[in-house]
Structure formats: structure tokens, C-alpha cells
Amino acid sequence: MRDCGAASSAPTMGASGRTGQWRLRRPEIDQRRCTKCLICWLYCPDASVVRGEGRGVRIDYDYCKGCGICGAVCPVKAIRMAEEASD
Amino acid sequence: MVTLKELRQDELFLPGNASCPGCMLSLAIRMALKVLGPNTVMTVPACCSAVIQGYYPRSSSAVPTLNTAFAAAAATASGMSAALELSGRGETSVVAWAGDGGTADIGIQGLSGAAERGENFIYVCYDNEAYMNTGTQSSSATPAGAATTTAIRGKAEPKKDVPAIMAAHGVPYVATACAAFPLDLADKIKKAMSIRGLKYIHILTPCPPGWRYPTERGVDVGRMAVMTGSWILYEWQGGRYTLTGPSRGLLDRSRRRPLADYLRMQGRFGQLGDAEVARLQDELDARWAGMARRLEGGAGRGEAGPGE
Numbered sequence: 001m002r003d004c005g006a007a008s009s010a011p012t013m014g015a016s017g018r019t020g021q022w023r024l025r026r027p028e029i030d031q032r033r034c035t036k037c038l039i040c041w042l043y044c045p046d047a048s049v050v051r052g053e054g055r056g057v058r059i060d061y062d063y064c065k066g067c068g069i070c071g072a073v074c075p076v077k078a079i080r081m082a083e084e085a086s087d
Numbered sequence: 088m089v090t091l092k093e094l095r096q097d098e099l100f101l102p103g104n105a106s107c108p109g110c111m112l113s114l115a116i117r118m119a120l121k122v123l124g125p126n127t128v129m130t131v132p133a134c135c136s137a138v139i140q141g142y143y144p145r146s147s148s149a150v151p152t153l154n155t156a157f158a159a160a161a162a163t164a165s166g167m168s169a170a171l172e173l174s175g176r177g178e179t180s181v182v183a184w185a186g187d188g189g190t191a192d193i194g195i196q197g198l199s200g201a202a203e204r205g206e207n208f209i210y211v212c213y214d215n216e217a218y219m220n221t222g223t224q225s226s227s228a229t230p231a232g233a234a235t236t237t238a239i240r241g242k243a244e245p246k247k248d249v250p251a252i253m254a255a256h257g258v259p260y261v262a263t264a265c266a267a268f269p270l271d272l273a274d275k276i277k278k279a280m281s282i283r284g285l286k287y288i289h290i291l292t293p294c295p296p297g298w299r300y301p302t303e304r305g306v307d308v309g310r311m312a313v314m315t316g317s318w319i320l321y322e323w324q325g326g327r328y329t330l331t332g333p334s335r336g337l338l339d340r341s342r343r344r345p346l347a348d349y350l351r352m353q354g355r356f357g358q359l360g361d362a363e364v365a366r367l368q369d370e371l372d373a374r375w376a377g378m379a380r381r382l383e384g385g386a387g388r389g390e391a392g393p394g395e
Contacts, residue, residue: 006130007143007144009140009141009142009144009145009146009148009384010144010146010291011101011146011147011148011149012101012103012141012145012146012147013101013102013103014101014102014103015101015103015104015105015140015141015142015145015146015147016103016104016105016139016141017103018141019102019103019104022108023108025238034290038091039091040092042269042270043114043269043306044114045106045109045111045113045114045117045305046103046104046106046113047098047100047101047102047117048102051096060102062102062103063102063103064278065107065108065109066108066302067110067295067302067303067305068109068301068302068303069107069109069302069303069305069306071303071305072303072304072306073306080136081151081303087259
């Protein structure tokens with residue numbers, strides 16, 4: 001990046017760390033029920049529903065904050081929110 | 088209409104940012120950047136978005152973003168737009184991305200000046216209806232009845248209607264949107280990119296900690312804001328108002344859900360009794376009557392403009 005004389009930050013995944021550590025509940029996708037409609041991908045505020053090689057989706061647990069919006073918008077209820085194990 | 092399949096797959100607002108779980112602003116900026124694409128520069132004043140970008144030397148935004156002073160989003164965007172124009176890069180989208188405090192309160196003079204001068208950029212106000220990152224103090228965009236840390240029994244004054252103020256300036260394009268309707272938002276961003284001059288888009292962005300609802304309900308709350316008519320989706324262009332999305336079917340009062348369905352989803356309205364809810368419903372119905380007149384009126388720069 002060219003020095004513009006001002007403090008300048010670089011685009012970074014996890015600019016605020018591994019935000020998956022904030023999670024209290026964990027979305028789990030039932031791949032047999034999933035119709036690959038991508039509604040969860042559309043609505044995830046944290047870009048943590050990742051589109052894979054094919055047409056399917058998976059959760060990026062490094063950054064998913066566990067808000068549960070994906071489960072709330074899923075039209076076929078293929079995403080359940082499981083309690084994270086406490087340690 | 089932008090469809091889900093057309094949206095770019097890569098992300099220009101990166102995961103692992105500092106937004107709260109369930110933040111609907113985070114969804115709005117992610118969606119806006121999917122339409123704007125990489126040939127975009129942004130300026131962000133003090134607001135939640137400046138916080139969720141993250142701390143130096145890392146940023147969650149993959150497009151060049153200039154952080155600026157609270158009052159200065161529209162002035163900064165004016166300068167960025169002029170500089171790009173002079174260097175032959177006028178096709179780059181310039182976006183001022185500010186919260187409701189930085190728009191309706193602190194930045195309104197700069198925004199009004201830029202509108203009058205006819206500057207060429209998109210101004211987005213994302214509206215979570217209070218100063219959220221400093222602890223939910225009221226702004227002039229906080230609606231009547233909502234409790235904040237500076238109005239613990241609920242704000243007495245009504246919400247300032249900034250989109251109508253911008254229409255009264257006669258800018259080429261004004262639109263309202265809601266983060267719970269991302270493809271409607273995408274359409275409006277896309278349209279704004281095709282128009283020269285100052286484009287103003289006002290996005291309602293529900294906020295779990297500030298509005299006090301469970302994090303997974305952000306889309307439900309945003310949808311209910313629209314289905315009760317509390318938040319109206321529309322475009323204003325060439326002196327004409329057009330309702331968009333589900334708002335198109337809601338001119339008839341019987342098609343709107345009772346306002347209480349929206350208010351009772353949120354802790355910030357929990358202190359309101361039935362009589363106060365009924366009064367807010369009456370005020371909302373009056374607002375829709377005003378919208379019906381605007382739709383019939385066609386020409387005119389907003390409700391209070393010289394055209395009426």
C-alpha cells in the first residue's frame with residue numbers, strides 16, 4: 001500500500017480476532033434437509049455462511065458469532081442452534 | 088431487479104469484524120458492497136460502522152475507506168468525488184456511509200450543503216435509531232416511545248423524517264430501505280449507481296442490544312417494521328413517490344399489521360401502556376394518510392415542499 005501520509009489499515013479477515021469465540025450457540029446444518037436455497041447465505045450479517053464447491057453451504061466457525069439469524073430465516077428449518085459446550 | 092444468484096460471491100466486508108452478533112447494519116453494509124463492487128471508495132464518520140471496521144492496522148472493509156469527523160461525511164465525500172473526477176476516475180462510486188446520529192443530528196448541515204451543490208456521490212444513512220456504540224443515547228431519528236439511556240421512559244419527540252428533508256432539497260434520488268429486505272436494498276443501491284448527483288438512501292437497521300430483542304430475530308423485527316407500516320419502503324425520483332416491496336400493498340390500513348405487533352417484539356418499547364401504543368398507532372395512520380397524499384400529489388418536493 002502506498003504511503004499516503006495518514007495511518008492506513010489493510011483489509012484483514014478477523015480484523016477483530018476469531019469472533020467465533022464469542023459464540024454461545026452454534027448453528028448446525030442438517031445437510032439432508034438443506035435445499036441449497038442460499039437464503040442463510042443471503043442474510044448472514046457476518047458473511048459466515050460459506051458457499052462451497054458445489055451448491056451447498058457450510059458455517060465458518062472461526063468467525064460465526066452465533067446470532068442465529070440463519071436458523072430463523074431457513075425456510076425448511078434445516079439449521080438448528082445447539083448450545084456450545086462450556087469449558 | 089437484483090436476484091440472489093446475481094450477487095457477487097466474494098465478500099467486500101470481511102468476517103471477523105467487531106459488529107455485535109445479529110447486527111443488521113453489518114448485513115446492510117455487506118449487501119451494499121456486493122452491489123457497489125470493488126470500484127468504490129467510502130467515507131465513514133464516527134458511528135458503529137467506524138467501530139466495526141476494527142482497529143489499526145487491520146480493517147474489515149476491502150474497499151478504500153476514509154474515516155472522518157462526525158460532522159464531515161458529506162463534505163469528505165464531496166472532496167473525494169471532486170478529486171476522482173479531476174483525475175479521470177469519475178466512474179468510481181463514492182459512498183458516504185453514516186449512522187443516524189451523524190446524519191440526522193451532527194452531519195445534517197454538511198449533507199444539506201452537498202445536496203444544494205449537487206455533489207456526485209451516494210449518501211447512505213443506516214438508521215439504528217440511536218447512538219448505539221456509545222450506549223444507546225437518543226438521536227433525532229429515535230422514534231417516539233422508544234426508551235434510550237437519555238429517555239428512560241421513552242422519547243417524547245417524533246422521529247425526524249430525513250428522507251423527506253432530502254426530497255425537499257430536490258436531489259435526483261431518495262430511497263428508503265430496510266436491512267431485512269436485502270434484495271430491495273440491492274435494487275436501490277444499483278439504481279443510485281446509475282444516477283449522477285447526490286443520491287440519498289436511508290436504511291433501517293435493527294439493533295439487538297439497542298432495541299432489546301434476541302439476536303436471531305433481526306430479520307423478523309425488520310420485516311415487522313415494514314409489515315406494520317412503521318417503516319415505509321419507497322423511492323422518490325423526479326418529484327414522484329413510489330412505494331416498493333411489501334409497502335406497495337399497505338396503503339389500505341386493513342392490510343397493515345397492528346403497530347403493537349412490532350413494538351411488543353422489542354424491549355425498548357416495553358414500558359408503553361396500551362393507551363400510549365394506541366396513540367402511536369393513530370400517529371402512524373396519520374403518517375400513512377400523508378404518504379397517500381404524496382403518492383397522489385405526484386410533483387412536489389416532499390410533504391412540506393413548495394409544490395404542495
